Amino acid sequence: ILLSFWSVSDTCIQLLKPTTTLSGVKGWRVALQPNIQYLKDPYHIVTWIISIVLLVFLLFPFILLLFLSPLLRRKFNLTRIQPLLDAFQSCYDDKFRWYSGVYLLSWIILNINMPYYVMEIILVAVSTLHFMIQPYKY
Numbered sequence: 590i591l592l593s594f595w596s597v598s599d600t601c602i603q604l605l606k607p608t609t610t611l612s613g614v615k616g617w618r619v620a621l622q623p624n625i626q627y628l629k630d631p632y633h634i635v636t637w638i639i640s641i642v643l644l645v646f647l648l649f650p651f652i653l654l655l656f657l658s659p660l661l662r663r664k665f666n667l668t669r670i671q672p673l674l675d676a677f678q679s680c681y682d683d684k685f686r687w688y689s690g691v692y693l694l695s696w697i698i699l700n701i702n703m704p705y706y707v708m709e710i711i712l713v714a715v716s717t718l719h720f721m722i723q724p725y726k727y
Contacts, residue, residue, distance in 0.1 A: 591677065594648070594693070597647075597648065598648050598697055598700075599700065600640075601641075601644050602700045602701065604620075604640045605644075606619075607620065607702075616629075655693065658674050658678070658687070659684075677693075680726060685722060685724035688722070688724040
């Protein structure tokens with residue numbers, strides 16, 4: 590399940606990433622396939638829309654579910670999706686089961702094109718949070 594999440598989110602993010610080439614070709618290119626112009630090819634437009642839909646309606650709500658599952662357990666019966674949640678949250682202490690959402694969200698944010706110093710700040714912040722709360726069971 591975790592590998593499927595990684596591969597779907599990574600593919601969606603890579604399809605949304607524009608890049609430039611150093612070979613003298615002008616314009617933005619698709620990061621996965623640099624011979625395709627960014628949002629000019631009709632196939633890229635379709636895959637771009639599918640990537641946005643998957644991110645907005647599948648991946649981000651799942652991360653939100655991981656964040657809110659400790660609160661939702663108090664209000665709703667989550668026994669049908671408990672095995673799915675346990676696949677992501679079983680390694681964490683019961684009061685820090687929401688931390689799996691932090692982990693997945695920080696991974697998605699770090700995959701976005703940004704300057705290295707911003708990535709370093711995010712990594713230091715997540716690492717500091719991790720060392721302060723120590724969310725793992727053992």
